[in-house]
Amino acid sequence: MTAHPCLTASSGSGRMASSRLPILLALVFSSFSFVLPHSNRVMWFQDLFPPNVCPINAKANTFYGIMFDAGSTGTRIHIYTFVQKSPESLPELEGEIFESVKPGLSAYADQPEKGAETVKRLLDMAIDAVPPHLWKKTPVVLKATAGLRLLSEEKAQALLLEVKEVFEESPFLVPENSVSIMDGSYEGILAWITVNFLTGQLSGQNKHTVGTLDLGGASTQITFLPRFEETLKESPGDFLTSFEMFNSTYKLYTHSYLGFGLKAARLATLGALNMEAVDGQMFRSSCLPKQLEAEWHFGGVKYRYGGNKEGETGFRPCYLEVLKVVKGKLHQPDEIRGSSFYAFSYYYDRAVDTNLIDYEQGGVLEVRDFERKAKEVCDNMERYNSASPFLCMDLTYITALLKEGFGFRDNTLLQLTKKVNNIETSWTLGATFHLLQSLGITY
Ligand SMILES: O=c1ccn([C@@H]2O[C@H](COP(=O)(O)OP(=O)(O)O)[C@@H](O)[C@H]2O)c(=O)[nH]1
Ligand SMILES: [Ca+2]
Incomplete structure (x- = not known):
């Protein structure tokens, strides 16, 4: 894991170095809208941040969301930056800081404290990336996927408890239920939201959404928006989920196959x-x-x-x-x-x-x-x-x-x-939209 490049900056120059879900889920995102990152914005890479992502240059209208992906093969932190340019405008997704460690939390099934330590190391990056005056307003959430789903309830809960302690000891906003195992259906839906948001399919008139295929270490997901009535009729009920987002209602086909990663x-x-x-x-x-x-x-x-x-x-x-x-x-x-x-x-x-x-x-x-x-x-x-x-x-x-x-x-x-536009195609962005919306975090 590399240190946050903002730390090595010489000045503020900005050149910084299976339980089944009910058939209908009411995921209401409608009051929360985001503008796509500009594709013509200066390109930046994993270890190189645009000037306004570093704390020293943070503007009053910048806000952050921290989402951990505790996958079966690794743990990743996604620190998303949003900017609201004026009170009337929608927040824009400005950028993402991403880092990962291997192995995943499930490899620490018998040493939960050691597992939580890997999360702490990643969270330390967020302390450097988010300006101190925004720490208390920046939510931090971890969602675990198939690796923890496959562990015994007792071992999985011990890991989650240790991670929760790490969060509680951090200066960030720790929402209720901040550390959990995510249901596989959400994993597919949230990845679908991320990809279709980043490719611009969720805004504007000519919506032509794309289906998504995620192949993890322990589970795999398929998600798409059915176009034919037949698909809705012929699919098992728990493969269909309705939710509202960006003022549209979507009924998606999604399924997570545990053990097929x-x-x-x-x-x-x-x-x-x-x-x-x-x-x-x-x-x-x-x-x-x-x-x-x-x-x-x-x-x-x-x-x-x-x-x-x-x-x-x-x-x-x-x-x-x-x-x-x-x-x-x-x-x-x-x-x-x-x-x-x-x-x-x-x-x-x-x-x-x-x-x-x-x-x-x-x-x-x-x-x-x-x-x-x-x-x-x-x-x-x-x-x-x-x-x-x-x-x-x-x-x-x-x-x-x-x-x-x-x-x-x-x-x-x-x-x-x-x-897409330098943002990882991961369910974590969709999960962050949902998180910020549920907390009412915009300016
Ligand atoms: O932000 C991420 C998270 C995961 N992966 C990929 O996802 C796979 C691993 O899946 P994971 O550990 O998430 O397993 P799961 O828990 O989803 O089964 C590997 O190919 C990773 O490179 C990725 O490319 N970016
Ligand atoms: Ca995954």
């Missing part, structure tokens, strides 16, 4: 997911290099895994193995087959790892591009042995999840995106 899928493929005791047992797969034998830690458990020493390896047997994990397990709404979707998180990371897209730019892929890459990697594992030993399994799982899980076509387009 990339890392949980590795365990499922190996036959090790949800096992009571793994006891040094060796889990083998045709998706791994033949001679491989190694150990892997996930969710506080150690797994031994390896290749099929004697048997088959390669794309074909691997696909059959992975198919068992997804086939018939997911709902397939007909209307998505031909639609394009925004995809991020591990879809993005694995596409970058295999040069399908550029890390900075992202790009547009077809579903079949993942399959082509999976074949290339799985059938030539010896050539890819410097990359993760799971690369073949991961790409094959992504292919199977998209095709056999959700039912996408080979030519369905995926817009791989990490940031």
Whole structure:
């Protein structure tokens, strides 16, 4: 983790170095509107802030929101800055400070204090980023996702309690319920709000919203606005959620599949997911290099895994193995087959790892591009042995999840995106809108 660059500034020059949800959720955002960050604003990057984000230059009409994403593979802080230029105008999203640490909180299942310490280290960044006179007005919230959902209630609560203490000891505004495990349905909806807000689909007349696909470590989400009556009729009731935002009502299709994140899928493929005791047992797969034998830690458990020493390896047997994990397990709404979707998180990371897209730019892929890459990697594992030993399994799982899980076509387009206007495409922005609105924080 790097220190906040504002600290190293020589002056104020500004050049700083599963419980199921009820069918209808009333998420009312209508009184809260935000203006998009200007795309022509000076570009700034993770470690370089625009002058008005640093405290020394903070204006009276700047306000902040701090949202923690306690994911299964890491914990991240998002410090959003908003500016209200005049009392009549809507607040504008000005920028975001983002930092992350690994592993995630669930890796500290047996050491909750140590887990909370990782949150404290990130929160110290916010102390530097937010001007002291705004600390008391700046809310801080942490929402945990699938990693904590998979822990026992007791272990998860112990972690959340320690984090709550860290928040209480901080100078920030700690709302009620500031530390919680987020329901998977919110995760999808809030990410959908973020992406559609950042791409300008929630404002103006010509709204053409885009669906979103998030592939985390332990769970995966699909969310879109159905266009056809059929989809509404044929979807299970708890896959549909209504909410009001920016003076419009949206009825979204969303579902979070727990245990279908990339890392949980590795365990499922190996036959090790949800096992009571793994006891040094060796889990083998045709998706791994033949001679491989190694150990892997996930969710506080150690797994031994390896290749099929004697048997088959390669794309074909691997696909059959992975198919068992997804086939018939997911709902397939007909209307998505031909639609394009925004995809991020591990879809993005694995596409970058295999040069399908550029890390900075992202790009547009077809579903079949993942399959082509999976074949290339799985059938030539010896050539890819410097990359993760799971690369073949991961790409094959992504292919199977998209095709056999959700039912996408080979030519369905995926817009791989990490940031829009330099803001992370994460559920955290949608969650911050909701938070600020619920607290009535605008000027
Ligand atoms: O702000 C973020 C948060 C997560 N990720 C990606 O999300 C995946 C990990 O998912 P996570 O740890 O959030 O697991 P979950 O709890 O969602 O299953 C990895 O690809 C990360 O790179 C990201 O790109 N930006
Ligand atoms: Ca996530």
